[in-house]
Amino acid sequence: MSWLRRIELVEPYYSPPLLLRETTSIFAPKALPFPSFFEDVEVDYELGYALDLFSPPSPIKTPSLLSYKLIQRVERLGSEILLQSLSDRVSELESRFDRLAKVKSGGDRKYTWTAEIKGPEKHGLERKYKWTTEIKEGKHKKKAETDKKYRWTAEIEGKGEISRKYTFTASNGDDASDSSETKEKEKKKKKDKKEKKEGRDTRLVEIEELVDHGAVVLRQAFAKRTGASGKAKGKRKELSPQDAAMMIQMTFRAYLIRRSQALRALRDLAVAKSKLKEIRALFNNFSYRRRVAHDAAERQGFTERIIVLLLTVDAIEGADVMVRAAKRSMVDELEAMLDAVDPQPAGKSLSMRRRTFDMPDGVIQREIAEGVAQVVQMLEREENSSNTFEACLPVISLSAPRETNLFWVLLLSTRQTDRQTHRHRRPPTCPLKATTRSIHLQHLRGGPRYTTWPRQLRLDHKCPHALCHETPAVSASARHFEDCLAFRIEIPQIGKLRRELNLDPMDLKSNHAAPVLTDPTPLSKSRLGVHSSRLPYSPPGAAFSAGLYLTIPRRKAGLLDDVRSNSWLDAMKSSSPPHRKITKDVNNEPVANEADIAYHTWMVKYPSALTYFEQITNYAKGKRIALFLDYDGTLSPIVDNPDCAFMSDAMRAAVKRVAKHFPTAIISGRSHDKVYEFVGLKELYYAGSHGMDIMGPVRQSTADDHRNGFTTTDKQGKDVNLFQPAAEFLPMIGEVYESLVDSTKDIEGAKVENNKFCVSVHYRNVDEKSWPAVAQCVHDILKDYPRLRLTHGRKVLEVRPTINWDKGKAVTFLLESLGLSDCEDVLPIYIGDDRTDEDAFKVLREGNRGYGILVSAVPKESNAFYSLREPSEVMEFLKSLVMWRKSSAL
Numbered sequence: 001m002s003w004l005r006r007i008e009l010v011e012p013y014y015s016p017p018l019l020l021r022e023t024t025s026i027f028a029p030k031a032l033p034f035p036s037f038f039e040d041v042e043v044d045y046e047l048g049y050a051l052d053l054f055s056p057p058s059p060i061k062t063p064s065l066l067s068y069k070l071i072q073r074v075e076r077l078g079s080e081i082l083l084q085s086l087s088d089r090v091s092e093l094e095s096r097f098d099r100l101a102k103v104k105s106g107g108d109r110k111y112t113w114t115a116e117i118k119g120p121e122k123h124g125l126e127r128k129y130k131w132t133t134e135i136k137e138g139k140h141k142k143k144a145e146t147d148k149k150y151r152w153t154a155e156i157e158g159k160g161e162i163s164r165k166y167t168f169t170a171s172n173g174d175d176a177s178d179s180s181e182t183k184e185k186e187k188k189k190k191k192d193k194k195e196k197k198e199g200r201d202t203r204l205v206e207i208e209e210l211v212d213h214g215a216v217v218l219r220q221a222f223a224k225r226t227g228a229s230g231k232a233k234g235k236r237k238e239l240s241p242q243d244a245a246m247m248i249q250m251t252f253r254a255y256l257i258r259r260s261q262a263l264r265a266l267r268d269l270a271v272a273k274s275k276l277k278e279i280r281a282l283f284n285n286f287s288y289r290r291r292v293a294h295d296a297a298e299r300q301g302f303t304e305r306i307i308v309l310l311l312t313v314d315a316i317e318g319a320d321v322m323v324r325a326a327k328r329s330m331v332d333e334l335e336a337m338l339d340a341v342d343p344q345p346a347g348k349s350l351s352m353r354r355r356t357f358d359m360p361d362g363v364i365q366r367e368i369a370e371g372v373a374q375v376v377q378m379l380e381r382e383e384n385s386s387n388t389f390e391a392c393l394p395v396i397s398l399s400a401p402r403e404t405n406l407f408w409v410l411l412l413s414t415r416q417t418d419r420q421t422h423r424h425r426r427p428p429t430c431p432l433k434a435t436t437r438s439i440h441l442q443h444l445r446g447g448p449r450y451t452t453w454p455r456q457l458r459l460d461h462k463c464p465h466a467l468c469h470e471t472p473a474v475s476a477s478a479r480h481f482e483d484c485l486a487f488r489i490e491i492p493q494i495g496k497l498r499r500e501l502n503l504d505p506m507d508l509k510s511n512h513a514a515p516v517l518t519d520p521t522p523l524s525k526s527r528l529g530v531h532s533s534r535l536p537y538s539p540p541g542a543a544f545s546a547g548l549y550l551t552i553p554r555r556k557a558g559l560l561d562d563v564r565s566n567s568w569l570d571a572m573k574s575s576s577p578p579h580r581k582i583t584k585d586v587n588n589e590p591v592a593n594e595a596d597i598a599y600h601t602w603m604v605k606y607p608s609a610l611t612y613f614e615q616i617t618n619y620a621k622g623k624r625i626a627l628f629l630d631y632d633g634t635l636s637p638i639v640d641n642p643d644c645a646f647m648s649d650a651m652r653a654a655v656k657r658v659a660k661h662f663p664t665a666i667i668s669g670r671s672h673d674k675v676y677e678f679v680g681l682k683e684l685y686y687a688g689s690h691g692m693d694i695m696g697p698v699r700q701s702t703a704d705d706h707r708n709g710f711t712t713t714d715k716q717g718k719d720v721n722l723f724q725p726a727a728e729f730l731p732m733i734g735e736v737y738e739s740l741v742d743s744t745k746d747i748e749g750a751k752v753e754n755n756k757f758c759v760s761v762h763y764r765n766v767d768e769k770s771w772p773a774v775a776q777c778v779h780d781i782l783k784d785y786p787r788l789r790l791t792h793g794r795k796v797l798e799v800r801p802t803i804n805w806d807k808g809k810a811v812t813f814l815l816e817s818l819g820l821s822d823c824e825d826v827l828p829i830y831i832g833d834d835r836t837d838e839d840a841f842k843v844l845r846e847g848n849r850g851y852g853i854l855v856s857a858v859p860k861e862s863n864a865f866y867s868l869r870e871p872s873e874v875m876e877f878l879k880s881l882v883m884w885r886k887s888s889a890l
């Protein structure tokens, strides 16, 4: 129940003075559906007139509503007012009747309001309004005695002249009118049907309330609120104690389940975390990383451990934010580790979907064994034959790496000859197309990627595009990378085979050995009349661009066969990648893509130091970085004229900045003075002549330890420690330089450079036909100087003393001089592009000390850990180091 104050402003139609009538009544709150009635039913004067009939007697003379223009201002919904008014009046009638009939009020009440409006107007006006109240007193009393029914009706109809009929009946119990009413209803239904057929439109509005009005209103209000908004505002529906208990139990159980799921996930995460910790410890252990890099089985095992943990973490279920965050961070870390241990081709994002797993070992082993048998057979046959030969290798497509340090044959290249030879031999069912490139494409297009292919592919010694590197092992296998198929052929370590294959790369039979594979140069066995001393060379611009061919070298008498020059000349040819871009191969087919694939494949082993910068700096955290830089090809691009190998200002600035943060030294094959002239930065330490001319910081112990070290003053008047371990060779080197200048003076393009403790003989600008002549000159002079030896650089032959000193030793020396040797917290990084830099890479790798970064745009075997493509990337790397240092200092 609520109080409603209603104010009606009544303006008499015929008499202007305004009357204000105010009534206050107590009544049940309105049911919310009531207002909707007025949306459908026109509130017209007829209804107003009808209501007026039952207006309560008023002390003030109330004019008929017909005569008034009614303006209502109420505090509640305006459209409710009429119904409320009606309700008031009917209630009053009821009570008057009750008083007359002496009936007690109370019991269940049913209110029905019906408005029946027939249209359209042209058929005449026909409206019926009916209000019924039924009161039931309950079962325990006699129905007839207690039940009451009040009915008020208003019928308005007519065309032109309007007739109105109003009735009010009040009855007790089983009113006979009920049955007549039912009959009337049926009659009316029939009539309505008929009228509908005739096209007359009848609107019937019926509102019914069954029980206690207030309770109903409240219930409906709640139902409406919860249903409409779902925001669960307002009071909840009251539950019985049993229901409430049930609900509490259910909610608690759901909570327990949720909590146990989260707990389980957290427990699983904790287990996974402890495993991750173990893996992380191994991963961060430098010696273990080295072991992993060298030991295929170890790497395989480690990779599998990471993958298993990745899968385990991935399988942990839990919608909890904390669980999800922990999972994500673990997966990220594991994927980063996996990528470092088993890098995928560049440009591909890491994802578990790309990672696949080995086939059962038995299958692989069998195929490998067959492959090996075939290779061995092939090689034996070849031994007795002077012709070309073909051999078969089963192609095994492995998805996961099974690397051993064996040599690789990469299936990348397409050559006319391949097509011809493959065409008639290809088994009809072979999924491989005519070219090796097709194989690659087939894989790319989602061919049978992870299945064994017992297909036969020929090895043809005529093809010069295979690349091999010596390895001691006994099987053959293949590796399937994401976008290329690489064959690794493992040849038994049978001396004869190895000799025949001449698998020792870079074997110049001299006392130096930087284990760098030759730079790519097209192989032509006969071109120089000497046998290829290593296998194989790659075509220009595509070092690993190879068909599935092993080149079987054959010894042939050559121009320089009596001397060591055979290998020299091969090395000469392969010593430097061309610096122009090769875009077409012999068949006018673009090969850049192949070269790219080859490069990316190679980068699996030597990942980009830029891509892996974070990994490098992660390892460098808490350590002092010492930086060693080669000059030519690292800080300056390779150019034809060695005197014009200037470094850019941007590079100079980058080196200067990096030297502010890290001790930095340049170690070059050039003379100390020359390299200083090029670089011109006082902040650095310089080592010329491949480390045989070092000007470093003064450190008493270092100078004392080394016989050839002494303290002097540099050009800026600064005290420096000068270390020249080949000082005694100075006169000899001078002599040799003079002789070489003289002997090569007639070879066009040849240039001899005096690098103080070594001599460089450049043949970059010499016609290839004259390369043997260059080699011969050097060879002839070296004959007379047994204390000198020959090394190879990029299109340069270098004569140097046979002392046990190289760039690697120079790094060690400088670290000592800088007080950075034997320090656990020092991370030396060496960046270089040439074979002579391999000595430094090796020192860092073997001493488990730091990282070598090879600068190369073509694949090369190296002791470096990482790679950078060209000097511009070196600059990026240096800048990144500075940024990292600055940000980590914050």
Ligand SMILES: O=P(O)(O)OC[C@H]1O[C@H](O[C@H]2O[C@H](CO)[C@@H](O)[C@H](O)[C@H]2O)[C@H](O)[C@@H](O)[C@@H]1O
Pocket: 630, 631, 632, 633, 637, 638, 639, 640, 641, 642, 643, 645, 667, 668, 669, 670, 753, 755, 760, 762, 764, 793, 794, 795, 796, 798, 834, 836
């Ligand atoms: O140790 P480095 O600093 O890399 O020096 C090695 C040799 O570099 C120079 O030669 C090389 O660069 C020249 C200029 O780009 C290029 O013309 C030549 O073909 C490359 O071999 C330098 O001239 C040599 O003396 C160094 O031994």
